[in-house]
Amino acid sequence: MSFPNVYTHRKVAEASAKGCDVCYKPTTSVLITAENKDFFYVCASHLKERTFCTPIVDKAAEAAKKQKADEEKEARMKEEIERVKKEYEERKKKKESKEKEKEKEKDEKEKEDLEKNGEKSDTKTKDKPDEDAEPPAVAEETRVFALQKFLYQQRLDKKRQAEVAKRNRERMANPGFFPSVPKSLP
Structure with missing residues (x-):
């Protein structure tokens, strides 16, 4: 029984945590x-x-994610x-309406100033700077892994040994497996 060297990382519930096959610490991460x-528990580390x-890394999926992110960024830029x-x-x-009001006020002040021989004062308006709001990039963890050759071979050997042991138990449970006691004298 052979299976491909492609394992997917999955999480299980805390209640289902078992010992890691490498360090024996309780873990909720499973490679399947x-x-x-085939599956086995392994620490995320x-x-x-x-x-x-x-x-x-799935190149097509990664390219699709990148294209989608670029499109979203472009849409945000257009909206901005x-x-x-x-x-x-x-x-x-x-500003135009304020300038018209200011011109009216200036005209009135100039008239008053001419009458009083005073000086005129200027006021300036300040614009507040725009804030650039970029959403933080979320790094996605890889979910698909390939074991190193020697580890993969160990997994295959373990599966084969389990199959052989199962077959042997089934044979031993069969009454025809063991030889019968001789019925005649030698």
Whole structure:
């Protein structure tokens, strides 16, 4: 019974935690093959070790994720540009209306100043800076792994030994497996 060297990382409930096959500490991480032919408990820290397993990266899925992220970023940029344009137009309208009011006030003040021979004062408006809000990038963990050759071979040998032991138990349970006692004299 052979199975491919492609293991998927899965989590189980805390109540189902068992000892890691490497360090025997309780863990909820499980590596399992397709069609559930083989599985074993392993600590998440062992999955990061190059001497234990190597991650299998799906290029097509990664490219699709990157394209989707690029499209989302582009859409956010377009929305941001539209928002900034709208804010700019609003500020421009407000500024124009304020300038008209200021001109009226200036005209009135100039008249008063001419009458009083005073000086006129200028006021300046300040714009608050725009904030760039970028969502933090979430690093996804790899879920598919390939065991190192010697570990994979150990898993295959363990499965074969379990099959042989099962066959031997079944044979021994069969009454025709053992020879019968001789019925005649020698």
